[in-house]
Amino acid sequence: MAASEYRSSAYQALTDRERAERAARSGGEPILEFGDSLTPFVSYVRSDVLLSLQNFRTKSPSEPAFLIATQVMELMFKLGHIEVLQVRDLLDADEIDAALWALRRVRSVQSLLTDVWELLSPLSPADYGEFRDQLGDGSGFQSFAYRQWEFALGNKNAAMARPHAGDRATHGELLRVLSEPSLYDAVIRLLGRNGLPIPADCADRDWAQPYRARPEVEQAWRQVYQERDRYQVLHRLAETLVDVAYEFGKWRATHLLVVERVLGSKPGTGGTSGVDWLRRAAEHRFFPELWSVRGVL
Incomplete structure (x- = not known):
């Protein structure tokens, strides 16, 4: 031809x-x-x-690994956000089997994200020191792609949109995601539609506000776990959500370990305390009642 x-x-x-x-x-x-x-x-x-977006600022042989690994994570954060929104919308449409299928892709994204840290774990303090100053006040917590994903999963914090106030389009997008129901909000509403006793102010609330764990929601999950034959699909959904939360916790824990290995007790970039700040962040768990219910089963 x-x-x-x-x-x-x-x-x-x-x-x-x-x-x-x-x-x-x-x-x-x-x-x-x-x-x-x-x-x-x-x-x-x-x-x-x-492939034109890798603008290295030093001649350090370790900087390409750091920058490219970080850019890969940004792409995976974007993909994770897209996939989580699809799952949320499927749950709102009561298409639970399709949502469970889509959650497989979310876990694949998370697994890859954790593996990306392996590119950075070999960095020695000396390696990192060759280009760290070039970051200035740049820090991973300023990633709007990560924040979109975290908001969509259910960890809402309006203050985390403030660093992007200087970029009207990005800031507006973050505020939009902040004000929409998260994946976990959709899950809780799904429980209510399946006859479980969910308080009205959990199913319809100000979505921009941080979610606070409720004993009534924990009791609903307890019923799902104790009556697995009756709530088979919801039980599968519960355990798949715990898988997602587990993988997110593993990514944060790996992040903490890599930073501790490379940076030690030095202050972090962007004004954070470094390892201490990451350690506190690593304690967070998505879908809190799915964790607390384990103590009462």
Whole structure:
């Protein structure tokens, strides 16, 4: 097939039948000519843009690993946020099986995020010191992609949107996510629709406010666990949510260990106390009643 044909069709959607026909005409050989256009892969993935975003500030041999690992985490935070919103909306539509299927992808994102720390754990204090000053007041807690994901899961804190007040679009997006029901809000409403005694002010509240654990919600979960035959799907959902919370806790704990290994007791960037601040953050658990109910079963 002529290169000119690919210039006109490279970015069009193709069916399996069309792909099979093209493979038959080329004898199964890959297409190597795309004229003066970007390849369809580069055009779709935009790897030309993505791979231009690594602006290293020093000649430290360790800085590329730090910056690229951090950028990978940013992409995974974005994907985690997208997936959590899909799960929330599926639960609101009472499509629990589909939500459980989608939660598999959330856990895959979390597993990858924890593994990314392995790229940074070999950094010695001397390695990190070669480029750390270039971060200035930059700190991971300023990541708006992470904050979107955390808000969507249910850990709401309006103060964490304040660092982005200078960027109107980003700040507005964070405030929007803050004001919407989280995944756990959707779960609690689902419990109520399934006949469990959920207080009205849990099912309909100011979503921007931090969620506070309630004994009534813990009792509802206790009923789910004690009557597993009756609430089989809700029981599976409960344990899958604990998986998500567990993986998030593991990511935070790994973060803490890596920073402690690399930074020790030095102050963190962005004004934090470093390891002590991360240790307090690592104590947080998503979906609190799913943890507290374990003590009364």
